[in-house]
Amino acid sequence: MALFSGIEGALIDLDGTVFQGKELIEGTKEAISAIQKSGRRIVYLSNRGNHSRNAGLLKLREHGIDVEKEDIIFSSTVTARFIKKHYPHAQVWVLGNSGLIEEMEEHQVKLAKRPEDADFVVITLHDEINYSELNDAFRATSAGARIIATNSDKTYPDENGPAIDVAGFIGAIESATGQKTELVIGKPSCFMVEAALDQIGLEAEQCMVIGDSLGTDISMGNMQGMRTVLVLTGNTTSTMVDQAATRSKPDYVFQSLADLRGEL
Amino acid sequence: MALFSGIEGALIDLDGTVFQGKELIEGTKEAISAIQKSGRRIVYLSNRGNHSRNAGLLKLREHGIDVEKEDIIFSSTVTARFIKKHYPHAQVWVLGNSGLIEEMEEHQVKLAKRPEDADFVVITLHDEINYSELNDAFRATSAGARIIATNSDKTYPDENGPAIDVAGFIGAIESATGQKTELVIGKPSCFMVEAALDQIGLEAEQCMVIGDSLGTDISMGNMQGMRTVLVLTGNTTSTMVDQAATRSKPDYVFQSLADLRGEL
Structure with missing residues (x-):
């Protein structure tokens, strides 16, 4: 369907998009699994700088999400790579x-x-x-x-x-x-998006950003020419979307990542 | 001689190193010419963000220095390139x-x-x-x-x-x-030094930094493994050199860029 047409991969935020605190948001596991089954690549891109990928991997797998460590990118990861390089x-x-x-x-x-x-x-x-x-x-x-x-x-x-x-x-x-x-280093910077695209192996135009924050997820995606999807399970309300400047206005708004399953 | 042994290029600061205000510092033209005649490459690397390379080119040439526009790099230049890229x-x-x-x-x-x-x-x-x-x-x-x-x-x-x-x-x-x-973007950042090395076409270890500032020129050179030369024609005194932390301590100190001529 239209939402996913031409899209080969998704950059998915974690806090407020997949998780609320320690809990998985209802239906996100199934939606992620459906995206994977449709043949699309997923990279998890989070501004969390105090977590390691090992901890992220453990948390996602504990909740039944099928993921490899390399597909989890925190701002801590990108900061470490930036300094080393x-x-x-x-x-x-x-x-x-x-x-x-x-x-x-x-x-x-x-x-x-x-x-x-x-x-x-x-x-x-x-x-x-x-x-x-x-x-x-x-x-x-x-x-x-x-x-x-x-x-x-x-x-x-x-x-x-x-x-x-x-x-x-x-x-x-x-x-x-x-x-x-x-x-x-964190989103919406070029450092984060370039790390994600490098890992996912796609061009920006082939990717969708799914996140809960206008100023980080959506701004980043819009500026880089990605399709942008805001979910309302985190720190953004419908009113905030209505009032958003053009640069941080999402292409699509869904109540939850879970609702994307019906669009595949 | 020892100062220049193994050195194929120099990154030279402008304000306080080549110029004091609008005036050329005495003997710098001759020293720069001697470095050029020794077969070494020069790139001018300045933190000035309010100047253009065209203005820099005009000023250097007016003072009799032989230079091409591409060999002048201001922080304004690097900022523009960063955004475009x-x-x-x-x-x-x-x-x-x-x-x-x-x-x-x-x-x-x-x-x-x-x-x-x-x-x-x-x-x-x-x-x-x-x-x-x-x-x-x-x-x-x-x-x-x-x-x-x-x-x-x-x-x-x-x-x-x-x-x-x-x-x-x-x-x-x-x-x-x-x-x-x-x-x-400015010195001592990696963005400036990488732009300079890219232009000069050499590895950091083959280059010398010549500048008047401990916190920008010398810190940058030391961190990147370059040979570092401080000149006392700008904003640093001998006392400040004595008190400098290891990371911003220059390898060599000269009264002026003009004095480097005798080392070739």
């Missing part, structure tokens, strides 16, 4: 959950032994942070390390409403040091 | 002197007709700015354009001392809109 000699200090450290190690990025040795501080969400870790990132930056952020999301939804996300940690280090972030 | 469909709004607009046009980057149509606001120094231009960049960013900066230098020296540079304009737009810059 463009700054192969650099030493890195991480401010974030262990998932980011795991991605750095998997990509052979050198981790500095002391904050003062770091060439870069890489900042992501750290939801188990303590003062000493925050201060280590401050020390590294004060000693001259440059700041890279996996993404710059301001909040993510938890059970009490919006919770402080990466932007809060960036703000803490920037405000205390007077230094500024020089690079943000 | 990674965001070919994007519309751009410029906050900066006309040199940046000229580079965008030369690289076929689409300039938005109205601030509200822009996908990106590109910020550089604008030393003839008026309120309306500042407000247009604010309008573009408020309407959802993402921020790219050619560089993030805080000050440059003029006849009254340090003068406000790109960081001031970035701060104005970030503070008024609550949006943050997602990409800074």
Whole structure:
């Protein structure tokens, strides 16, 4: 049918699109399976910078989704690859959950032994942070390390409403040091979309983006010439879609990823 | 002699290295000519984002330096190339002197007709700015354009001392809109050094960086495995060299680029 005509692959967001918190959104497993059975390729593209692909793989498989590790791309993954490719000699200090450290190690990025040795501080969400870790990132930056952020999301939804996300940690280090972030890797950047297209092996025009965020998923897809599908299971309401600027207006809106099954 | 042994090319900074303001630093023309006669390639690599290569070419030639336009690389040049390559469909709004607009046009980057149509606001120094231009960049960013900066230098020296540079304009737009810059192109970034190496046609290890700034020229060269030469004709004193962290400590220090002539 029209939605999928000419489309050979899908870049699917995770939080708010496939999962709500730890739970799989009803019907998404079946929809993903139907997309796969139609012969189309899927890459999961998430702005999460505090998770590793190993953790993502485990979570998807636990929920019965058939996926290979290489087809999961987090902003942590792309950040690690960027540093390894463009700054192969650099030493890195991480401010974030262990998932980011795991991605750095998997990509052979050198981790500095002391904050003062770091060439870069890489900042992501750290939801188990303590003062000493925050201060280590401050020390590294004060000693001259440059700041890279996996993404710059301001909040993510938890059970009490919006919770402080990466932007809060960036703000803490920037405000205390007077230094500024020089690079943000996450969606809607070219770094994420190019990593996904590289993995999926298709041109942008052959791909569909499915996600719950206008400013990241849909903006990215529109700018790159992809077909864009917004689902209303995450942080966007129909009213927000109506009010969206042209650049972040989706081609299609569905209540849930589950509803895409009927379009195949 | 030792300084140049194994070196096939030089990346030479402009402001504070070849020029002080509008004046050529004494003896630099002869030193550059001697490097050229020794068979080594030269690329001029400058963080200036408000100049065009045409203006740079004119200035160098007026001072008797033999150079081709392709061997001059400003951060304005690299920013325009980055946008054209990674965001070919994007519309751009410029906050900066006309040199940046000229580079965008030369690289076929689409300039938005109205601030509200822009996908990106590109910020550089604008030393003839008026309120309306500042407000247009604010309008573009408020309407959802993402921020790219050619560089993030805080000050440059003029006849009254340090003068406000790109960081001031970035701060104005970030503070008024609550949006943050997602990409800074200038030295010491990989984007600048990769553009220079691409043009010079050599590996990093075959190249020398000659510049007056520890945090940009020398940090960049050290991180990429180049030989690094600091000259004291710009914004760095011997005391600052002594106090520099390892990552920004130059391999060699000379009073002036002119002194390199004796090392050939």
